[in-house]
Amino acid sequence: MGRVTSATLIAAQAGDGEAFAALVEPYRRELHLHCYRILGSLDDADDAMQEVLLAAWKGLPGFEGRSSVRTWLYRIATTRCLNTVRGHARRPRLEPVPPFDPPTPSKAFDVPHLQPYPDALIDELDPSHRAAARESIELAFVTALQRMPPRQTAALILCDVLDFPLREAAGILTTSPTAAKGLLQRARASAAPFESRDATAADRDVARRFAVAYAQDDVDGVISLLTDESWLAMPPATECYVGRAAIGAFLRASAAGRPGGRYELVETSAAGRPAFVCYLQKRARGLLVITPSADGTAIASIMRFLDDGLHRHYDLPDVLD
Missing domain, CATH: 1.10.1740.10 (RNA polymerase sigma factor, region 2, helix turn helix motif)
Structure with missing residues (x-):
């Protein structure tokens, strides 16, 4: 130029x-x-x-x-x-200590710093960039990026998400085109494949049915909406529960040991998925992001973000009126 x-x-x-x-x-x-x-x-x-x-x-x-x-x-x-x-x-970010004795998790969730990106912020981009941006904020993709070496992550984003030419991406990374090509190849080889799609009416319907059951501590109702491979993670906590039985055991322990009654959920949208800000005794207590199954009839995963300040990114109040 x-x-x-x-x-x-x-x-x-x-x-x-x-x-x-x-x-x-x-x-x-x-x-x-x-x-x-x-x-x-x-x-x-x-x-x-x-x-x-x-x-x-x-x-x-x-x-x-x-x-x-x-x-x-x-x-x-x-x-x-x-x-x-x-x-x-x-x-x-301190891992929260639950006010009850949780069951043994199925495995550890290794990206405790993860937070979801508000869909409303994508709307502020130039319209020609919005579709690609929505794909690149999906939690599966962002989680995969966090598991890569950082320079591989940057190379993949610059070339495959932002469409910078390899030579220009190398300049941004202050390295040679040959080295940048190597970073990109390794990133592509390790990137976990995932299916990207826009949220549908069926997705929103199953998410709202989940929200009703979750807010009522209707654990059986929640379990009835899960797929066989469903999982629940709660960043910045590192516990992850996989399968209906494990998720159900955690939700029952949470409902029995939670002080302050039941949650109220306020609908929003995050990471291209249906989401809900959680309120307990009218005060914001984190965010739920729901990933429906491919056909929108069930729930593939639940991300419960235990960050009491996260709602502010979604322009929602600290205290419900």
Whole structure:
């Protein structure tokens, strides 16, 4: 690309804050989404974006226009996120201690920092980018990204999600095209396949039936909606329960030992799936994300995010009116 000489860029490089805001605003949402894909956490993506904008403001006077402003910002964002992962600089999240004796889990859930991305934020993207963005926030895909080496994750996102040419992606990663190609090949080989599809009316119906049963502590009702291979995970807790019997045992223990009565659920949408913010005694107590089966007649997985501040990302109140 040729040297960027727009009046907005020149003014921003001279220290004009309004010009800087105008320069980066078209890329702010997509950069936040990029940080989320690498980090797997909304909170960490928020923190990373603050660092990205500060680094861009400080570094803009030295920007020579050898790449587009967008590519330059992606290089800053990618570097900051990889540094966060390498430096273990995520927001601390303590594993909650349940107020009851839970049954023995089936296995461990190994991505305790995972948080779901609100669908409403995808609507803020340019319409031409929304379909691909929705696919790339599905929890199965984001979880798979978190299990890869970070630079492989970044290479896969840059090339296969954002469609950067390999040479440009290599520049963002500050490596050679040959090395970037190797990272991409290894990432593609290890990426777990998953089926992406838009939520259907059947998905929403089975999710709402689940919500009614869950809110009433109707464990048998919940179990009747599960597939044979259903599982329940509860980040940042590391327990995972697989199968109807294991999930049922946990839900019964939770219902019997939970202080404060039953949940109220408020419907929203996250990670391309039906979701519900949980309220206990009118106060927000985390989020449920439901993955229906392929035909929408049952529930394949339940993600219960035990983060009492997560609802704020979904523009929902701390306390129900």
